[in-house]
Amino acid sequence: MKNLKVADTFLLSGVIYTARDQAHKRLAAAIKQGKKLPIDLRGAIIYYCGPTKTPKGKIIGSCGPTTSSRMDEFTPVLLKAGLSAMIGKGSRSKEVRAAIKKYKAVYFLTFAGCGALLSQYVKKAEPVAYRDLGPEAIYKLKVRDFPLIVGIDARGNNIYKEAST
Amino acid sequence: MRIISAKKIQDTVAKLCIQANLFLRSDCLRALKQAYSEETNKRAKLILKAIIDNAAVARKEKIAICQDTGLPVVFLEIGQDVKIAGDLKSAINKGVESGYLKGSLRDSIIKDPILRGRAKYTPAVIHADMVKGDKLKLAVLPKGFGCENKSVLKMFRPTAEIKEIKKFILEAVKNAGADACPPFVIGVGIGGTADYASFLAKKALLKEIKGLSPKGTVPELERKGTVPELERELLSEINKLHIGPMGLGGKTTALAVNIETYPTHIAGLPVAVNISCHALRSASKIL
Numbered sequence: 001m002k003n004l005k006v007a008d009t010f011l012l013s014g015v016i017y018t019a020r021d022q023a024h025k026r027l028a029a030a031i032k033q034g035k036k037l038p039i040d041l042r043g044a045i046i047y048y049c050g051p052t053k054t055p056k057g058k059i060i061g062s063c064g065p066t067t068s069s070r071m072d073e074f075t076p077v078l079l080k081a082g083l084s085a086m087i088g089k090g091s092r093s094k095e096v097r098a099a100i101k102k103y104k105a106v107y108f109l110t111f112a113g114c115g116a117l118l119s120q121y122v123k124k125a126e127p128v129a130y131r132d133l134g135p136e137a138i139y140k141l142k143v144r145d146f147p148l149i150v151g152i153d154a155r156g157n158n159i160y161k162e163a164s165t
Numbered sequence: 166m167r168i169i170s171a172k173k174i175q176d177t178v179a180k181l182c183i184q185a186n187l188f189l190r191s192d193c194l195r196a197l198k199q200a201y202s203e204e205t206n207k208r209a210k211l212i213l214k215a216i217i218d219n220a221a222v223a224r225k226e227k228i229a230i231c232q233d234t235g236l237p238v239v240f241l242e243i244g245q246d247v248k249i250a251g252d253l254k255s256a257i258n259k260g261v262e263s264g265y266l267k268g269s270l271r272d273s274i275i276k277d278p279i280l281r282g283r284a285k286y287t288p289a290v291i292h293a294d295m296v297k298g299d300k301l302k303l304a305v306l307p308k309g310f311g312c313e314n315k316s317v318l319k320m321f322r323p324t325a326e327i328k329e330i331k332k333f334i335l336e337a338v339k340n341a342g343a344d345a346c347p348p349f350v351i352g353v354g355i356g357g358t359a360d361y362a363s364f365l366a367k368k369a370l371l372k373e374i375k376g377l378s379p380k381g382t383v384p385e386l387e388r389k390g391t392v393p394e395l396e397r398e399l400l401s402e403i404n405k406l407h408i409g410p411m412g413l414g415g416k417t418t419a420l421a422v423n424i425e426t427y428p429t430h431i432a433g434l435p436v437a438v439n440i441s442c443h444a445l446r447s448a449s450k451i452l
Contacts, residue, residue: 132283
């Protein structure tokens with residue numbers, strides 16, 4: 001994953017964890033207070049996503065990416081704790097780009113506003129932490145061939161800068 | 166007086182919530198398909214294809230088009246000869262709740278905007294207008310907040326030039342960028358008061374997307390300074406911004422610009438912009 005270059009497309013198979021605004025706030029606070037985290041962040045991939053309710057007979061409901069920049073203030077702390085990649089939509093702050101470069105992480109984009117389509121690549125889903133947050137709980141997802149575009153690579157190259165020039 | 170029961174309104178709202186969230190508006194889908202066929206940027210085309218495929222999966226699998234099933238905005242046009250038997254507001258919210266539950270949609274509404282807390286399905290935001298006749302028109306527009314967060318309002322001087330207004334709208338689109346899920350449908354409200362212009366910008370999203378007219382032809386109605394001309398010019402200028410699908414470049418930044426206007430005060434010129442992502446969802450029914 002560290003060898004991927006900005007704008008590369010990539011199909012991910014493996015485990016990812018959903019986390020958005022409130023889960024980030026809690027994770028970052030727990031790290032700062034030195035508390036034990038409900039998931040192991042080392043080498044983990046976080047997906048900025050709050051799925052709909054799961055329709056009867058389905059693995060998961062609609063599950064597209066939410067706006068990544070809202071997580072910017074918490075991201076450097078999570079990267080320092082070992083997070084290896086993030087999946088979301090939209091651009092990131094200067095601080096996040098620098099932290100991605102520093103910790104050799106990757107920021108991926110996936111198809112925004114395509115939650116129904118993306119649900120088809122999820123093979124297993126279970127809430128594993130912060131269940132009281134409902135759609136904002138942390139879900140462990142097992143995905144197969146989940147479509148990604150490299151937004152910021154481990155060298156800090158940024159797709160949005162490239163796209164605007 | 167024609168009597169319409171609150172229960173009937175409740176059931177209709179429930180159905181409209183599901184319809185809007187699972188079945189992409191046909192005018193929106195048509196515009197996306199047109200954009201796909203005209204787009205030349207390879208990556209933009211790939212993303213547009215995913216967006217079109219997404220609508221098909223949602224329809225077939227009965228899964229919401231987008232996980233952000235929005236804050237339900239309900240528009241009512243109440244005929245003055247209609248008598249509603251029962252509690253209208255509670256019927257609407259009960260309808261939203263049962264529709265969102267049945268459709269496996271997301272509970273995204275928190276009761277206290279400051280203290281936050283656990284999300285629920287309701288309350289909806291309700292806009293009611295009185296009209297002539299004995300019909301009741303209901304429209305549900307679930308508004309996602311990736312794009313709603315990019316809404317803007319500006320109170321212009323009454324002497325402002327049209328080019329200043331255009332610049333303001335273009336800036337709003339630039340600022341929305343990738344976060345608001347382009348290609349967009351741009352709702353614009355011009356006139357009224359600050360609150361009314363904002364309402365008009367939202368209401369403009371209910372208007373049918375007409376798409377671009379064939380190259381080189383200007384329909385007779387689109388004379389200088391008219392709303393259709395302004396819509397057409399803005400759409401063309403927005404698509405020259407090359408924000409593109411997902412903000413990754415391409416000539417498809419907006420599918421349409423819809424403008425609603427209203428008379429205003431001699432001392433002012435309110436302009437509001439309400440941006441919709443490519444998943445423009447709404448459904449309506451006349452009772």
